[in-house]
Amino acid sequence: MKPNQDRILLLNKPLTWTSFNVVNKLRYKLKNKKIGHAGTLDPLATGLLILCTGKMTKRIEEFQGQEKEYTGKFIIGQTTPSYDLETEVSEAKDITHLSEENIRQATQKFIGVIDQTPPAHSAIWVNGKRSYDLVREGKEVELKSRQVTVHEFEITRIDKQDVYFRIVCSKGTYIRSLARDFGETLGVGAYLGALCRTRIGQFRLEDAKTIDEIEIELIPDTEE
Numbered sequence: 001m002k003p004n005q006d007r008i009l010l011l012n013k014p015l016t017w018t019s020f021n022v023v024n025k026l027r028y029k030l031k032n033k034k035i036g037h038a039g040t041l042d043p044l045a046t047g048l049l050i051l052c053t054g055k056m057t058k059r060i061e062e063f064q065g066q067e068k069e070y071t072g073k074f075i076i077g078q079t080t081p082s083y084d085l086e087t088e089v090s091e092a093k094d095i096t097h098l099s100e101e102n103i104r105q106a107t108q109k110f111i112g113v114i115d116q117t118p119p120a121h122s123a124i125w126v127n128g129k130r131s132y133d134l135v136r137e138g139k140e141v142e143l144k145s146r147q148v149t150v151h152e153f154e155i156t157r158i159d160k161q162d163v164y165f166r167i168v169c170s171k172g173t174y175i176r177s178l179a180r181d182f183g184e185t186l187g188v189g190a191y192l193g194a195l196c197r198t199r200i201g202q203f204r205l206e207d208a209k210t211i212d213e214i215e216i217e218l219i220p221d222t223e224e
Contacts, residue, residue, distance in 0.1 A: 006054035038063035047197035066201030079189035083176035
């Protein structure tokens with residue numbers, strides 16, 4: 001008898017992989033049986049990705065709606081069009097007038113229910129196309145702001161222009177947009193230099209497996 005194919009799998013997504021890359025690779029192991037992920041991670045982000053197989057795919061929306069926790073770093077004093085390292089970094093601005101107290105106090109503006117505009121370089125659908133595809137075609141994209149909730153926003157370390165953080169937030173929060181807005185509040189600009197999702201609801205990164213480990217785990221499911 002085959003092992004149960006209706007599963008929740010916790011994956012530590014590797015850097016540069018898209019969430020679609022992960023699903024596509026594992027779908028092959030499952031011989032095209034149902035599999036989906038509960039919440040996209042950008043290619044330049046790492047960390048927890050929930051995968052659902054078989055009948056558990058019915059719970060994807062439930063998991064997507066749960067609270068998220070992230071750690072990472074902002075680079076202050078510079079900006080990029082994508083708000084991360086996907087696009088070219090601007091010239092550096094002087095940040096020597098900023099104290100640690102200035103930087104830590106700036107977080108207070110973003111705790112609670114806030115209005116946030118998603119990055120144009122995002123997977124949001126616009127007229128039947130992904131927003132990032134339109135931008136790459138040279139088209140201008142204006143996305144509407146939306147309300148999101150930031151439950152916790154703490155600065156864990158400051159090393160010159162590298163500002164390390166931990167954030168707990170609601171579904172739909174773009175940490176790249178938070179980087180941009182944080183930099184604007186400081187008056188020097190900022191972009192997202194690194195991001196790792198450490199928790200979704202009750203599921204934690206420390207319980208996740210590598211893609212190689214999950215591939216091995218799925219092999220028995222495909223045997224007749």
